[in-house]
Amino acid sequence: MSEKVAIMELGSITQRLNKVQFGTDSASHITVNQGAAKAAGAGPLLVRICPAGVYSLQPDGSVGVLHAACLECGTCLAVAPPGVLEWHYPAGGMGVAFRQG
């Protein structure tokens, strides 16, 4: 069992999220305090813990946010150092709409 067998193709995160229904709010419910993120070195942490690939490291060193991909779990808010993240739920009826759950 030592070799990885890809019997079922999972696809990229973008392809996976294409299976998920969203009601996209034009306003972002996520704000990164770039200065605090840089000072705390929080970018790589946010990138790797988010299951939805919301965060990305930009060439200029800032943290990119794709709020429309957010699955609203709250993991980023739980792990982010103080002051790095403002995160609340999207407006009522907006955001992820699980059909399976």
Added chain:
Amino acid sequence: MDFDVIVVGAGIAGCVTAYQLASGGHSVLLVERGAEPGAKNLSGGVLYCRVMEKVFPGFVDKAPVERRITRNYLGFLNQDSLVGIDYHDQRLGQPVNAVSVLRAKLDAWLAEQCEGAGAVVMPGIKVDSLLSENGQYRGIKAGDDELTANVVVLADGVNSFLAREAGLRGKEPLKHLAVGVKSVIGLPAGVIEDRFGVAPGEGAAYAIVGDCTAGVGGGGFLYTNQESLSIGVVLRLDDLVAKGLGSVELHDRFVQHPGIAPLLKDGELLEYGCHLVAEGGQAMVHDLARPGLVVVGDAAGLTLNTGLTVRGMDLAAASGIAAASAIEDALADKHFSQAAMDGYVARLNQSFAGKDMATYAKAPAFMENPRLFNDYGPLLANILRGFYNLDTTPREHALPVVRGALKASGLGLVRLARDGLAGVRAL
């Protein structure tokens, strides 16, 4: 007052509370931020459903549940091996003890029952804050709208921003939280039944620890639905952060593990999702009542992971029953003081949910033991290999085989005995 009671959140805890109170003839508003009830809700998800029968007689036949779980599989997954305990018992289906569920379907049904019982269900409304006056809670604010009630029930989930705002919850220590990452994979019912050796309507629940999370505290799960599998990992945040690993990477590691991947053959991804899980056990359950306010379900930290069973939904239902009962008394007495709301806490503590939280109070600390995720799986596999690997060398008796594997593991007999004893005491 606009309503007797306002319930925030149409998950299991919120719906059970609202249903009980509306059935008792009280005016109830059930507010939900999702476009539809269930749209924001995700669980593993095995529901230990006996408690639901008390609220909705005939629950397993009437509610949109997936499969009746008659087969439980506990596996230690290593890089090259999988050692499992496979417990298949028809008695678990008579009466039905546990069912797999998909929350977008189940919670929509629960909210319909609430509506049928006379509750006003308002989806698509995010509650921004609570209304209070001199420490007495008296309603909710959503945008510019204010709605008042004698009692507000917070059933707004593990992140409960409203409980934080009310000062009932601070920032939770990371070891009290885990993230669940889950894929729902479509397969025909017949394929599921053949592959998992279950009869139509019956299903299997797999709990796996070890290599699937690369040693990160938590584990993998796989549950059979009617025409899909729910598969994923639960990763304790303190360990995930400390080990520098990614949540997607670990989800994929489990799903593609050679010991697991064949179970998903020819499947099609139907949905991908994630959710936070409360892992703190009893230590997270505190400050559940204020004048005019009670906290139920995940928002109250009511989840239990004993390694064998992972529970939350049944505890949510029990908390809803306890809350509704206390609120009924409060409405009858027209007293909504701290003492009146503490009636909920007393009822919860008296219920199986409160008692189980107390019984398993030491379980989270035990489940933090890294040897559970790193060492015991390989040890078990090496012992079994000692018996099964007939390589033409002369056989040894069981004791030296076990002793040899134990020595190679570096665990030592004392540590093994100590962990065993701790496990027996905690679980």
